[in-house]
Amino acid sequence: xxxxxxxxxxxxxxxxxxVFSELLKSLGVPLIVDDLYSLDADSLAAxxxxxxxxxxxxxxxxxxxxxxxxxxxxxxxxxxxxxxxVVNNACATLAVLNALGNIPSxxxxxxxxxxxxxxxxxxxxxxxxxxTGSDWLREMHNALSPPSAFSLDGLGLPKKAEEAYxxxxxxxxxxxxxxxxxxxxxxxxxxxxxxxxxxxxKTARQVIEARINTYPVGALxxxxxxxxxxxxxxxRSQLDRAQAPGQSxxxxxxxxxxxxxxxKRERWAFENSLRRHNHVGLVQGLLLALxxxxxxxxxxxxxxxxxxxxxxxxxxxGADMDEDE
Amino acid sequence: xxxxxxxxxxxxxxxxAFRREGSNTVIPNPTKGAIYLTNGADxxxxxxxxxxxxGELEEDLILFQFDASFVKVxxxxxxxxYVLKFASSNQRHFFWMQDASSTRDTEFVENLNGLLxxxxxxxxxxxxxxxxxxxxxxxxxxxSSTAAGPASTSGFQATPQQLATLQQILxxxxxxxxxxxxxxxxxxxxxxxxxxxxxxxxxHPELVPSLFPHLPPDLPVPPSADALQxxxxxxxxxSAVSNFxxxxxxxxxxxxxxxxxxxxxxxxxxxxxLRAIQEQADREQDNNTMxxx
Numbered sequence: 001x002x003x004x005x006x007x008x009x010x011x012x013x014x015x016x017x018x019v020f021s022e023l024l025k026s027l028g029v030p031l032i033v034d035d036l037y038s039l040d041a042d043s044l045a046a047x048x049x050x051x052x053x054x055x056x057x058x059x060x061x062x063x064x065x066x067x068x069x070x071x072x073x074x075x076x077x078x079x080x081x082x083x084x085x086v087v088n089n090a091c092a093t094l095a096v097l098n099a100l101g102n103i104p105s106x107x108x109x110x111x112x113x114x115x116x117x118x119x120x121x122x123x124x125x126x127x128x129x130x131x132t133g134s135d136w137l138r139e140m141h142n143a144l145s146p147p148s149a150f151s152l153d154g155l156g157l158p159k160k161a162e163e164a165y166x167x168x169x170x171x172x173x174x175x176x177x178x179x180x181x182x183x184x185x186x187x188x189x190x191x192x193x194x195x196x197x198x199x200x201x202k203t204a205r206q207v208i209e210a211r212i213n214t215y216p217v218g219a220l221x222x223x224x225x226x227x228x229x230x231x232x233x234x235x236r237s238q239l240d241r242a243q244a245p246g247q248s249x250x251x252x253x254x255x256x257x258x259x260x261x262x263x264k265r266e267r268w269a270f271e272n273s274l275r276r277h278n279h280v281g282l283v284q285g286l287l288l289a290l291x292x293x294x295x296x297x298x299x300x301x302x303x304x305x306x307x308x309x310x311x312x313x314x315x316x317x318g319a320d321m322d323e324d325e
Numbered sequence: 326x327x328x329x330x331x332x333x334x335x336x337x338x339x340x341x342a343f344r345r346e347g348s349n350t351v352i353p354n355p356t357k358g359a360i361y362l363t364n365g366a367d368x369x370x371x372x373x374x375x376x377x378x379x380g381e382l383e384e385d386l387i388l389f390q391f392d393a394s395f396v397k398v399x400x401x402x403x404x405x406x407y408v409l410k411f412a413s414s415n416q417r418h419f420f421w422m423q424d425a426s427s428t429r430d431t432e433f434v435e436n437l438n439g440l441l442x443x444x445x446x447x448x449x450x451x452x453x454x455x456x457x458x459x460x461x462x463x464x465x466x467x468x469s470s471t472a473a474g475p476a477s478t479s480g481f482q483a484t485p486q487q488l489a490t491l492q493q494i495l496x497x498x499x500x501x502x503x504x505x506x507x508x509x510x511x512x513x514x515x516x517x518x519x520x521x522x523x524x525x526x527x528x529h530p531e532l533v534p535s536l537f538p539h540l541p542p543d544l545p546v547p548p549s550a551d552a553l554q555x556x557x558x559x560x561x562x563x564s565a566v567s568n569f570x571x572x573x574x575x576x577x578x579x580x581x582x583x584x585x586x587x588x589x590x591x592x593x594x595x596x597x598x599l600r601a602i603q604e605q606a607d608r609e610q611d612n613n614t615m616x617x618x
Contacts, residue, residue: 133403277541279565291606303515
C-alpha cells in the first residue's frame with residue numbers, strides 16, 4: 001500500500017462509538033464512548049460519570065467560524081494537555097487523546113502513560129507530531145479500518161466524505177470548561193463552572209447549543225459522543241449487592257441494564273470484525289452464489305436499469321439547476 | 326555558505342531538535358527544514374541544514390570521513406529523532422525526520438551514513454516513484470518548492486498537513502468528477518442488495534455454507550444465515566462493495582482478480598468481472614454434475 005503525504009499512513013476510521021470504545025480498550029483505559037442523542041439533563045445524567053463530550057461536525061472551509069461571534073477565549077497558557085492535529089485521518093484518535101490527557105489520575109496502559117508523560121512539556125504542535133509519529137498508536141488506530149486488498153491510492157478515486165468531519169472535545173479542566181480543537185492554535189477557555197448540580201455539563205450544553213445555532217439550519221451535520229466511565233464493572237458490583245435476599249426488583253433492573261450493555265458490546269464486536277475484514281472474498285462468493293442460483297443475469301439487468309434511472313434523475317436535477325442560474 | 330557550485334549528494338526533509346537545558350529531553354523544533362550532504366566547491370564534505378521557510382542555510386558543518394555518524398535516538402517517543410555525532414568530539418546535533426511518511430526514514434539514514442563513511446558511496450533507493458524522488462538533486466528541488474507555503478492571514482501558521490487537508494477537501498469534488506466521467510452502466514452495489522440475496526438464501530440454502538469461509542474470522546457469533554443477513558445489511562459491507570466496485574471501474578485490478586482465481590481480463594471492468602464469475606459458476610457446476618454421474 002502506498003502512503004501519501006497527507007495521511008502519513010493514518011487510515012480513515014469511522015466515527016462510531018464501537019470504534020472509539022475499541023481504541024480505548026486497546027489503550028488500557030476503562031472508559032467507553034456512547035452516542036449522545038440529546039443534551040437534555042436526563043440523557044446526560046444517564047451516562048454519568050461523564051468525562052468529556054466529543055462534538056463532531058462536517059468541516060465546511062467556506063463557512064469560516066472565525067467570522068461569527070464565538071464564545072470562549074484563547075488560552076495560550078493552557079496548562080493541560082493539548083495537541084495540534086498535524087495529520088489527516090488521525091483526528092478521531094487525536095480528539096480522544098486530547099480528552100484522555102486531561103483526565104486526572106487516569107488509569108491507562110503503559111504505552112499511553114509513557115506517551116502522555118513523554119509529551120507533557122511539549123508545545124501543542126510538537127505534541128501533535130509526536131502523537132501522530134507513534135507507530136504503535138497508528139497501528140491501534142488503523143486496526144479498525146478495512147485492510148486494503150487493493151490500493152485505491154493514486155487511482156484518482158473520489159475520497160470518502162467522512163474525512164471532512166471535524167472533532168472538538170469539551171471537558172472540564174481545573175474548574176473551567178475547555179474546548180480543544182486540534183486545528184486551532186490554542187485551547188479555548190469557556191466559563192468557570194459551578195460544581196453543584198450538573199456542574200460542567202450545564203456550561204457545555206449552553207456552549208454547544210449556542211455553537212450549533214450559529215450555523216444556518218441544515219448547513220451543519222454533526223453528532224455528539226460521550227466519553228464516560230465503563231458502567232459494566234459498577235453495574236456488576238451493584239448486582240452482587242442487590243442479589244441479597246429481598247432485593248429482587250432492584251436486581252432485575254440491574255440485570256436488564258447489564259444485558260443491554262452486553263448486547264451493545266456484542267454489536268460493537270460484530271461491527272468491528274466487519275470493519276477489520278477484507279470483504280472481497282465474500283463479494284466474489286455472493287456473486288458466485290447468485291450465478292449458481294441462476295439469478296446473476298436477472299440481477300445484472302435490474303442493476304443496469306437502476307443505474308440508468310439514477311443517471312436520468314441526476315441529469316434532470318442538473319437541468320433544474322441550470323434553469324435556476 | 327551556499328549550495329551554488331556544490332554537488333548535492335543527498336537531501337531529505339528534516340527539522341532540528343534541541344536538548345532542553347539541564348535535561349536529557351530533546352524537543353523537536355517545528356520549523357520546516359532539510360538536510361543536505363554536499364561536496365562543496367571547496368571539495369570538502371558539507372552537512373547542511375537549510376530552513377525551508379526562509380531558504381537560509383542555518384547550519385553548515387564540514388565533516389571528515391569516518392568521523393560523523395547519524396543515529397536514531399532510541400528514547401524518542403516518535404522514533405523519528407536522530408543525532409549527528411562525532412568520533413572526535415562530544416558535539417551533538419539533533420534532527421527529526423519531516424518527510425510526511427516515516428517509511429523512508431531508514432533509507433535516508435542508511436544512505437547518509439554510507440556517504441559519511443565513503444564519499445563515493447552509491448545511494449540505494451528502494452522506490453523512486455511515489456514521493457517524486459528521482460535523484461538527490463530533484464528531491465532537493467521538490468523540498469524547496471513545497472516549502473514556499475503561503476503564510477496564513479490569521480496569524481496562525483498552518484502546517485503543510487493542514488494545507489494539504491484543505492486542498493484535499495477543495496479538490497475532492499474535482500476528483501470525483503474524473504471518476505464519474507467513465508459513465509458505468511451498472512454497479513455491484515445494485516447487484517449485491519438484500520433484495521437479490523435474501524430470496525437466494527431461502528431458495529438455495531445449500532449455497533449458504535459455501536460463504537462461511539469468507540466471513541470475518543473474529544465474528545463474535547458462529548457463522549449462520551442470520552449472521553450473513555446482518556453482514557449484507559451492514560454499512561461496512563455495503564461500503565466494501567462500493568469500494569470494490571469503484572476500484573474495478575478503473576480497470577486496473579488484473580493483479581488482484583488473479584489472486585481470486587479469475588483470469589486477468591476480469592479485472593478490467595465490472596462487465597468482464599461478472600462474465601468471469603458466471604464462467605466460474607458454470608465450470609464448478611459442470612464439475613459437480615460430472616462428480617455425481
